[in-house]
Amino acid sequence: MVTRDEAALVLSALDWRDEVRVLSPGRIRVAAVDRLGGITPEMIDWWFSRMDEPTYFRFHPVDHQAFAWVRGKEPGRHVGATHLTHHCYGGHPPLLPTEISFIPPDELLDTAAFADYGVGAAICAVVHRLDQADQPYPEEAGRFVHLAFRRGYGTELRSCWWLAVTPDTDLDAATNRRLRHVHEEFAYLTAFLPGLYASEAEGPGGSASPGGRPPGTPHDRRLGGDTASPRPASPADGPGGPG
Numbered sequence: 001m002v003t004r005d006e007a008a009l010v011l012s013a014l015d016w017r018d019e020v021r022v023l024s025p026g027r028i029r030v031a032a033v034d035r036l037g038g039i040t041p042e043m044i045d046w047w048f049s050r051m052d053e054p055t056y057f058r059f060h061p062v063d064h065q066a067f068a069w070v071r072g073k074e075p076g077r078h079v080g081a082t083h084l085t086h087h088c089y090g091g092h093p094p095l096l097p098t099e100i101s102f103i104p105p106d107e108l109l110d111t112a113a114f115a116d117y118g119v120g121a122a123i124c125a126v127v128h129r130l131d132q133a134d135q136p137y138p139e140e141a142g143r144f145v146h147l148a149f150r151r152g153y154g155t156e157l158r159s160c161w162w163l164a165v166t167p168d169t170d171l172d173a174a175t176n177r178r179l180r181h182v183h184e185e186f187a188y189l190t191a192f193l194p195g196l197y198a199s200e201a202e203g204p205g206g207s208a209s210p211g212g213r214p215p216g217t218p219h220d221r222r223l224g225g226d227t228a229s230p231r232p233a234s235p236a237d238g239p240g241g242p243g
Contacts, residue, residue: 001027001126001143002162007108009160010147011117016158020175026166032159032179034186039155041120041148043197047189048102048123049078050200058192060185062091070099078102078123084134089177097130098141108145120155121148140164157186 006029010016019031036044051059056067066086073081082101088094105111105122114122123146128136142163149156159182163174 001140001164002108004108004110006162007145007160008110010145010158011109011113011119013158016156018179023162026164028163028165028171028174030161030163030175030178032182034157034159034183035151035153036155036157036186036190037153038194039190041150041155043193043201044123044146044148044155044157045121046197046201047193049076050196051078051083055196056085059189060087060181061188063087063089063181063184065095072101079104084130087181089173089181097134099128099130099136101126101128105145108143109147118150119147120150122146123148 006023010031016031016033018033019029021029021031023029051067053067057064064085064087067083069081069083071082073083079102082099084097084099086095086097088096102123102125105124108124109122111122114120124143125145126143127141128139129141130136142161144159144161147158149158161178165171165174
């Protein structure tokens with residue numbers, strides 16, 4: 001889905017900006033950059049290990065519809081863990097059920113070079129779409145990385161998604177609406193993460209244990225209960241996870 005040389009560009013590029021590029025007839029790259037004032041890379045790394053259902057809804061109060069850690073979650077860690085998300089862009093259908101599995105950064109990137117570039121956190125993941133029973137389709141929908149560069153104002157967050165596409169893919173959702181979604185996500189996060197981090201990670205007792213509902217059908221806010229929502233009929237219909 002993505003080569004190490006392709007992933008290395010996120011780290012080494014002199015100029016990273018919002019961009020959509022067609023890599024092949026069946027694959028696209030979506031790049032984004034967010035400048036997060038008052039946020040450190042350590043906060044970003046902590047956040048992805050800390051996420052639970054209530055805070056995931058705060059991450060995007062409109063687009064995020066459901067969340068649950070489904071396997072591999074350990075306190076204070078996200079690498080090796082998988083979470084389920086139901087989301088929609090702009091709060092409008094279709095609902096996109098997705099599974100995000102976090103992988104070690106060194107599977108995609110030269111982590112030995114992080115210090116030279118000022119990278120303080122790296123989030124890497126594999127994305128699968130889910131069927132009507134919230135089971136993952138075998139084909140990868142994509143992979144993504146978030147690289148948090150230390151800056152004087154806080155963090156420059158470079159994001160990149162490598163996505164599988166077909167003739168049925170909604171390209172506007174996979175590109176334009178995805179970019180709007182991620183910028184909104186990190187604007188919401190910048191507003192509440194410093195306070196959350198100060199109260200839990202730096203407060204008495206250190207980092208709080210991550211929460212979240214136990215594995216199983218997640219709470220669906222759109223329907224107001226623990227009820228499965230309508231799903232796309234095919235993995236080709238959706239643009240993959242938000243990240």
